[in-house]
Amino acid sequence: MNRKKIIFKNVSLGVFYKIINMGIVFTTIPLLLNYLEKEQYGIWVTLFSLVNIVFFMDAGIGNGLKTKLSEALSLRNFKLAKSYISTTYISIFLISFIVLCIGIGLIFVINLQELFNTTIPENELKTVLFVTLFLVITSFILNLYKSFYYANQQASKVELAMLIYQIAVLISVMLLLHFFPRKLLFVALFYGCLNIFVGIIFTILFFKKNKEIKPAIASFSKKKVKDLMGLSLAFFGIQLCMIVIFTTDNLIISNLLGPAEVTNYDVVYKLFQVVIIISVIVQDPLWALYTDAFQKKDFEWIKKTITRLNKLFVVFVFIVLGLFFASKPIIKIWIQRELQIPTVLILFMSIFVLIRVYGVIYMTFLNSIGKVKLQLWLYIFGAIINIPLSIYLVKTFDLGSSGVILGTVFSILSLSLILPIQTYKILKKNEIY
DSSP: OOHHHHHHHHHHHHHHHHHHHHHHHHHHHHHHHHHHHHHHHHHHHHHHHHHGGGGGOSTTHHHHHHHHHHHHHHTTOHHHHHHHHHHHHHHHHHHHHHHHHHHHHHHHHSOHHHHHTOOSOHHHHHHHHHHHHHHHHHHHHHTTHHHHHHHTTOHHHHHHHHHHHHHHHHHHHHHHHHHSOSOHHHHHHHHHHHHHHHHHHHHHHHHHHOGGGOOOGGGOOHHHHHHHHHHHHHHHHHHHHHHHHHSSHHHHHHHHHOHHHHHHHHHHHHHHHHHHHHHHHHHHHHHHHHHHHHHTTOHHHHHHHHHHHHHHHHHHHHHHHHHHHHHHHHHHHHHSSOOOOOHHHHHHHHHHHHHHHHHHHHHHHHHHTTOOHHHHHHHHHHHHHHHHHHHHHHHHHOOTHHHHHHHHHHHHHHHHHHHHHHHHHHHHHTTOO
C-alpha cells in the first residue's frame, strides 16, 4: 500500500472540493440571513445544531465501524466487512427509531418559546423542530456511507458529497429568497431533503463498486454488535460529552442573551471554522492509514506523519493570527451588514480553534488504534464543567457570548495537553519516537 499516494490523492482532492465548498457556504450564509433576518437566523442555527445532536447518538457505532471496517478491508476479509456493515445498518435503524420517539415526546413537552428566548409562535417552532428531527434522523441512517468511504481510504469522496450538498443548498436558498415567504419550515424542508438525497446517491455508488460487501439481513450478527460496541461504547461516551461541549453553545447564548446574539457568534465561528475544516481534510484520510500501519507495526511511518502534522500546525497558528486581525473587515464584506462583534469574542475563538486543531492531531491516531479510555475521561471532565462554567462566565463577568466560547476552551484544554503525552508513550513503548 502506497500511503503517501493515498494521502496525496485524498488531501489534494479534499482541499479542492473543500475550497469550493467553503466558498459556497460563505455565499449561502448572507443569503440565508437576508431570507430569515437576524432573530429567525439565530433560531435556525440553534435549532439545527440542537437537532444535529442525533448524529452523536449512534452509541459510537459509526466510529467503531470506521475502525473495524478499516481492519477488515486491510486484511481483505470481505465477509467480515459485510457482516460489520449489515450489523451497523440494523443497529442504527433501531437506535434511530428510539431517538425519534424520544424526540417527539420532548418536542410536545418542552416550552420552546422559553427555551429559545423568542416570540416566534410555539406551534411554528414545534412544527419546524419535528420536521427537522424526522429528516435529520433519516439522514443519520443514510450518512453511514461516510464511514464506508473513510474505511476504504476514499475520504475525498465524502468531501465531494458535501460539495454537492452545499451547491444544492445554495440553489435552494436562492429559490427561497425569490419565490417563497419567510418561513423557518421551508428552510428545514430544503436542508433535510437535500441531505437525504445526497446520502442515497453516494450509498448506491459505493455499493455498486463494492458489491461483495453489500449489506444483507442474513449477514447481521449479534456477536458483531458486541464487537462494535466493545470499542464503540467508549466512542459513544466521547460523543455524548462532545454534545455538551460543542453543541450547547448556541442554546446557552439564545437562552441567556437572545437568538440575535447567536447570529454574531455563529458568523465568527463560521469564519474561524475554515481552519478546523482544513485540519479535518488533512486528518480524515489518516484514520484508516494509521489503523493499517499499526496493524502492520509500521511505527516509523506513524512517527514521521505526526511530526509533519506538528510542523503543519505552526502554519495554522499564522493563519489564525491573520484571521484575528482581519476578521472584522472580512465579516463586514462577507455579510454585507454591520454586526457589533466584540474583539474578545474573536480572541477566544482564535484560541479555541488552535487548541481544537492541535488536539485532533493526536485524537485521530489514538481513535484509529482504539486507545480512547483516557480521552473519554478527559471529555467527561470537560462536559461536567462546560455548561456551568459558560453560564458563570457570562453572568459573573458579563462576557456575553465570549464567555461561552471561553468555557469551551477550558473544557477541551486538557485533551490538547495530555493526549500528546499518551501518544508519545505508546510510540516509545514500541521503541519508536
